[in-house]
Amino acid sequence: MRRLSAVTIADILATGRACADAARPETLRYFRKAWTEADNKAGPGAFDPVTEADRAAERAMRAVLAQRRPDDGILGEEYGTSGGTTGLTWVLDPIDGTRGYLSGTPTWGVLISVADSHGPLFGIIDQPYIGERFEGGLGQASLTGPQGVSDLATRPPRPLGEAIVLTTFPEVGTEAEGRAFRAVAGRARLTRYGMDCYAYALVASGQVDLVIEAGLQTYDIHAPIAVVEAAGGIVTDWRGGPAIEGGQVIAAANPAIHAEALDILAGALSPGTR
Structure with missing residues (x-):
């Protein structure tokens, strides 16, 4: 894992949160609307949906990255790969759980991470409808939600x-x-x-x-x-x-x-x- 300066870490954290903030309203704009439609990315006999909410949320996050960290790479589900020069790549899934999104269930989320060649350094699991944001990496392990901010910790061993x-x-x-x-x-x-x-x-x-x-x-x-x-x-x-x-x-x-x-x-x- 690469060593990042404190300034770079602070900028990555702020940029990730800005991406999540930008994606939230785009996903909620279409959620639980009777007229929300989906295209099928899969072949006959299968269903892999994509909606305008997916595309709009990724566009919004890419706009944030273009402004704040234009030299980083991007890998997004809907708009593919954009090269960078810093060795860092933002990995974006604008709606993870589009099938659930179309069904009106609330547990779909926006996935945002930044990675180097060894893997992810920092990630966000953002739940726009529930209002919860889970962050991890670069010194972070926290949940921000309706009940405030709390530390994240997995449960201890049990059979x-x-x-x-x-x-x-x-x-x-x-x-x-x-x-x-x-x-x-x-x-x-x-x-x-x-x-x-x-x-x-x-x-x-x-x-x-x-x-x-x-x-x-x-x-x-x-x-x-x-x-x-x-x-x-x-x-x-x-x-x-x-x-x-x-x-x-x-x-x-x-x-x-x-x-x-x-x-x-x-x-x-x-x-x-x-």
């Missing part, structure tokens, strides 16, 4: 049989990945679905023990990595390696339950899916 596990889609991924997930979930006390990025915020705030997902993209996971790890958790792929490129991801509240879940995942996966 998997007492744990809460979250994932977004019941099918998780491929048939083999779903089978591996169910091998873990079947031993947990409670499993819940449909949280999108809010699941990682709940790990960071000490509410749940594990999030296990598959088929993620880089922009889905960079901000959650920063927030969860700043709060004391661990985020890897299902083999225990880096998760910065997405794919199969496990976020755990602590190393003990991470190791327990990884062991079950490894035993359930066939060699061809590891």
Whole structure:
């Protein structure tokens, strides 16, 4: 991880918050409106929606970055990659959970992170409708919301049989990945679905023990990595390696339950899916 000056750190924190502030009204402008429409980015037989809210929120964040940090790179879900010269890249997911957004559920969020070649340095999980903002990295591990500001901290170890596990889609991924997930979930006390990025915020705030997902993209996971790890958790792929490129991801509240879940995942996966 690169060493950043205090001035640069302060500017990154302020810029990330400015991006979140700019995205909030753009997402809320279209939320729970009967006329909100979605285009399908997937092929026939699948549904990967994108709305004008997604596009407007990313444009708003890119405008902030163009003004405040024009020499940094950008990787955004809707408008792709823009090169930079500083070695830092902003990774933007303007609405993580567009399916939930279209359904009117409130747990979708805006994901913002800044990364170097080793991975995310700082991330924000912003929940515009709920009014909660989770920050992690560069000395930050905090939640700002309706009840004020509080520190983030993951929960201490407890056996998997007492744990809460979250994932977004019941099918998780491929048939083999779903089978591996169910091998873990079947031993947990409670499993819940449909949280999108809010699941990682709940790990960071000490509410749940594990999030296990598959088929993620880089922009889905960079901000959650920063927030969860700043709060004391661990985020890897299902083999225990880096998760910065997405794919199969496990976020755990602590190393003990991470190791327990990884062991079950490894035993359930066939060699061809590891």
